[in-house]
Amino acid sequence: MADAFQRTILFWDVMRERGNQAVEHAEAGKPPVLSFRNELVMDGRTLERPCNYLLLRIIPSPDARLRVDPTKRPFIIVDPRAGHGPGIGGFKPDSQIGNALEAGHPCYFISFLPEPVPGQTLGDVAAGEAAFIERVHALHPDAKGKPCVIANCQAGWAVMALGAMHPELMGPMIIAGSPLSYWAGVKGQNPMRYSGGLLGGTWLTALANDLGNGRFDGSQLVSNFENLNPSHTYWSKSYNLYSKIDTEEKRYLEFEKWWSGFFLLNGEEIQAITDELFVGNKLSSGQIVTKEGQRIDLRNIRSPILVFASFGDNITPPQQALGWILDLYDSVDDIRSREQTIIYNLHHDIGHLGIFVSGKVARKETAEFVENIDLVDLLPPGLYELIIEPKPANSVEGDLIVGNYVTRFERRTLDDIRAFGVNDPEDDLRFATVARVSEINLGLYDMFLRPWVRAMTTEASAEALRRTSSHRAKYYMLSDLNPAMQVIKAMAETVRQNRRPVPDDNPYLKAQKQVSDQIVQSLDAWRDMRDAAYEALFMNTYGSPMLQALVGLHRPGAEARPRPVRDEAHEALVRKRIEEIKARVEEGGSLEALIRIMIHVRESGRSVDERGFQMLRRIGRERREGEQVSPDRLREILKEQVFLMELDGERALAALPKLVPTTQLRRTLVEAVQQLLDMRGTAHPNELARFSQIKRLLDLEPDPAARAKEPGDAPHRQAG
Structure with missing residues (x-):
């Protein structure tokens, strides 16, 4: 007691x-809740299109300063405006900022102020972030690669849209816990996606904006998160x-x-977010058009995209983090034709906030992303799953493994993503009905209620609502x-x-824990019943043929999910690009030859190992025909050689003797290939056969057919 x-x-x-x-x-x-010293580099309020964003440079500690290499690509961490303030990406040493500094990268942080600039829009924010990234790139002219941007939660869709509008702006993008396909999810598991329909659309967002005198209170977004897990919100967090x-x-x-x-957003900002994204789901179908007339098409992104999500995340489940890929592409070949590299890594059970704040995630997943970011930048176009495994004990190629884990990239297809769960056509029709109903209700609110609400609202009343x-x-x-x-x-x-304090074996302490567990179980049971009722109400309401007909969707040919606009200009460019690549089949040197050989030799379906990329980087750093190969140039070479082998592999292999004309170069090349095969363990028989074919092509191994015709061999064969 x-x-x-x-x-x-x-x-x-x-x-x-x-x-x-x-x-x-x-x-x-x-101010940002960062645990790292920082200094202001740019203030978004001074830009031509002002916004409340800031660019901060992270000042390393004395120990970390010794490790920071100015030639390494800088990292930029972007936190979300999702109700809270900035700093979650670096509020403790084991964090995204801490990992970047530990790996020797210069680090920057995009922060924001509690109140938006009057009249600020999402377009102004995008312009500000673009200016920040350009400044970071200019501050590091000797860096081997463009800045890597880590975008958390809602910052993820903002950075993806920015990458679509400015394809050459940044290097790899790490999108952590970010919703991109807002209707996606699994029945019985992801109730938050039903909120828009259960509230009648986004008219309540407009009402909240008007009651806030044109500004939206972020605490209302926080309440959505807390309501998802009442046992944690109302009991476990405090009991712990x-x-x-x-x-x-x-x-x-x-x-x-x-x-x-709690931070504020302008009414226009949050209204655009709810209308265009969370209810309209227009980002992944290319339906968003800026005020300048530019269509935001995620297929235009040229930076490698690394998506990090978790099955334990009930706010942004893997289906919402990855569903945009199914919305935009018909096949992996479609992804390759866009010269896009998309990678995903899925955690088994970590929650939404754990993706950004968990020390275990920071020491493993985030650390591996940072340590292997240059390898991500070198991956050929396609779809991959990033898999992290413990470093093998007594590994003979330990110098080719960065950190305590081995990172490999498994090739995936769209069916692998579909296996996580997708909506059926009836579900998509329900969500499309929500979008139509939302537009109707918002229009009715604009006409009948908004003038009265705005007339009764003052800044004093809005501030009183926020404070109370x-x-x-x-x-x-x-x-x-x-x-x-x-x-x-x-x-x-x-x-x-x-x-x-009492010892851990105190019987009353054990009884206390049992009571706590029962309370958690009761609240979880109530949550499950509530969520099931919400889902049933949503399904029955928006699955009604009558309601669908009233909003113009229950008719032949009506599309619930519009397909992305066909880009005929891009298709013409692809055809032109193919002809250009084919024309360069005999151009290049030993590096191009090595890539062609490895593509040919590697057994189809086997994963891409980080050790092979480390070997390629080592070769790329060496002088090649009198010139140094930069990381950007190495990535271009990789992409072109992959396309060339897919388009005309036979001609590409036939040109190998011209790429490596001397016997010494050929022997060096074959030794490098042998090393790459050895580090993967026992080679597949097909790989060995293809390797022998290459050695014969380079005149480094006799042709068995030719040897059979040599004089004097016949008696020996008979004796054998």
Whole structure:
């Protein structure tokens, strides 16, 4: 009883400290919750199209500064405006920023301010981010590669759209926990996608904007996240602190500093997000057109795309993170024709926030992404799954493995993505009905209610609503602003001086945990019943043929999900590009020859190993016919040789003797191929046969057919 009473007092004192922390953070202007020193490089408010975004340079610690290599590509981390403030990508050492610095990369962070610039739009934000990335690129002229951009959650779709509008702007993009196909999901598992339909569309977003005097309160987005998992929101999170009050306080307050900071968006920004993306699902079908008339087509992206998602994420499940690929492409060949490289890595159970804040994820997945980012940039066009495995013990090629894990890239098809779960045509028709109903309701709101709401709203009333919201009030009420909390403070000081924790085997402590588990199970059962009811209501309402007919969808030929616009100009460019590549079949040197040989020799269907890429990089760094091969040039060579082998592999192999004319070069080349085969373990018989074919083509191995015709061989064969 003494221990339980003490833990209760200490728990409420931590709540008091949490409230004080929130108040102090708000009074300080809600700066980024980064644990790294930083300096301002660019202020988006000074741009031609002003926005509330900032470009920060991360200042390495004295130890990390020694490791930062100015010739390595810089990393840019972009946090989401999803209700909270910036900093989740670097609020502790084991983080995306920490991984980038540890690997020796210069690091930058795109932050934002609590309030948007008046009149700011998503287009202004995109223009600002483009200017930031260009500045980073200019600050590192000697870097071997364009900046890598890590985009978290909602920043992911923004960076993808930016890459579609400016294809040559950035290097590889790591899209972490980002929704891109908003209707996708699995029945019974992803209830958040039904929210738009259950609320009648986006008219409530417009109402919230008007009540906020043209600005949207981010705390309302946070409430959506918290409602998804009531057992965690209302019990587990607090119980974990209460039960581990002697050790959990620091970690809890660190996270709450970010969680308690709510930021605002302009009404036009959030309305465009809900209309065009979350309800309209227009990004993956190329239906979004900017005010300048530019269509946002994700097929225009030329940077390698690495998608990181998790099956334990109930906010952005893998189906929403990867469904855009099915929306845009008919096959992997379609992806290759666009010269696109798409990679995905799926975690088994980590939750949405764990993708960005988990130390285990940072030390494994994120660290491997960073360490192998140059290899990602060298992958030939296609669709891959990135698989991370522990480094083999006593590996003979340890110098070719970066870090503690081996990264390999397995070739995948669109069927592999479909296997995660897709909507059937009836489901797509339901979501399309939601989009139509949303437009109708928004139009009715604009006509009948909006003028009255705007007439009654002032900035004072909007600020009063924000300050009295439950999300903010719980911090203010449990801070030193409340005189009653001084009693808790005094009692907590006494408790800390006389703390009497019980051992772990205390029977009452075990009973306490059992009660907690029962509470969690009850709340989870209620959540499951609620979600099942929501899903049934959604399916029955928007599956009604009558409602579908009223919005013009229940008729022959009506398309629930519009197909991407056919790009005939691109098709003509592809045909021209094919002819240009075929014309260069006899151009190149030893590096081009090595790539052709490895493509031919490698057994079809086997994975691409990071050790092979490390060997290619090593060869690329060596002088080749008097010139140094840059990473960008090496990637272009790889892409061209892959296309050439697919288009006319027979002619490409026949040209090998011209690419490596001397015997010494040929022997060196064959030795390199042998090394690449050896590091993969026992070679497949087909690979060995193809390798022998190459050696005969380069006159490094006698042709068995020719040897059979040599004089004097016949008696020997008979004797044998």
